[in-house]
Amino acid sequence: MTELADVPWPPTPIRTARLLLRETGARDRPGFIDLFASDDVRRYLGGARSRSELEEAVPEVPGRYVRTFAVQTDDSFIGAITINRRDPTRPGHVRADGGEVEVGYTFLPQFWGRGYATEAVGAALEWVTEVLPGEPVVLCTQSANEPSVRLAERLGFAEVERFKEFDAEQWFGVWLKTGPS
Numbered sequence: 001m002t003e004l005a006d007v008p009w010p011p012t013p014i015r016t017a018r019l020l021l022r023e024t025g026a027r028d029r030p031g032f033i034d035l036f037a038s039d040d041v042r043r044y045l046g047g048a049r050s051r052s053e054l055e056e057a058v059p060e061v062p063g064r065y066v067r068t069f070a071v072q073t074d075d076s077f078i079g080a081i082t083i084n085r086r087d088p089t090r091p092g093h094v095r096a097d098g099g100e101v102e103v104g105y106t107f108l109p110q111f112w113g114r115g116y117a118t119e120a121v122g123a124a125l126e127w128v129t130e131v132l133p134g135e136p137v138v139l140c141t142q143s144a145n146e147p148s149v150r151l152a153e154r155l156g157f158a159e160v161e162r163f164k165e166f167d168a169e170q171w172f173g174v175w176l177k178t179g180p181s
Contacts, residue, residue, distance in 0.1 A: 004067055004085060004101075007131045014069070016123045019116060021081065024063035024070045031070075031077030031108065032062040040109045043145075046166065071107070071120045078116060079107030081124045091163045092140055092172035100138045100174075101128055117151055125155065125175060137175040142168045 010023030024032075033054045035041050042048040049057075063070070067083040081103065088098030105121050128137055139157050141148040149171050153159075157173035164170070 004083070004132075007067070009067055011127060011131070014123050014127055016119050018073055019078075019120050019123070020072050021069040021120060021123055021127075022072070024061060024068050024080070026060050028070045028077050028080075029058055029060065029062055032058055032080065034108055035080065035106050038109060041106050045106070069120075069124060071116070073111070073116065077108075078111040079105065079120065081105045081121060083124065083128060086138055086140075091165055092138065092161065092170065094136050094138060094160060094174045100136045101132055102138050102140070103128070103175075104139070112147075118154055121151070121155055125177075129177065138172065139175070140170050140172045142166075143171045144168065145171075 013020055013022040015021075033051060036049050036054050036058070037051050039048045062068075063080060063082070069081040069083075070077055071079045071081060082105070084102050084104070085099045086093065086102040090098075094100055103121065103124060105117060107117050107120075125137060128135070138160075139152050141152065143149065143162055152171070152173050156176050158176050159171060159173045161172050162169055163172065
């Protein structure tokens, strides 16, 4: 298993037809605060946090603690994609020792329904395949978050199991590398 720490970061920015995936920067801080403060975005992620709390908590350059892509269209921050190792102590694994590559994503509500998440996460998955060939990639979302489950399936994730975590049923899937490019 290649460690994420061994993967060069930041990568060369990734361009898609409409988006740019790049390293986070100080200019993204307001967008991250908007993500964490949004009732819609945080509905299935433990709830929104207050802006005053976030102004104190969000670092000057957000997203540095894990591999985080800022996603932008034109000059606007629209969301973030994280690439991390799934904690072996948490439920949901496809390898006995755990530690699979896990992808996560959040997008600002005003950009939902336009295919941006499919395009951006698809590009991030292609990058993972290039830098960590052969590694299983997993995704976990609340089962009640039907749009997120549909997105995962559209990207080529297949459900492996459901389990309870964070007081809610979770949908856990593995990427079969058959989704859109």
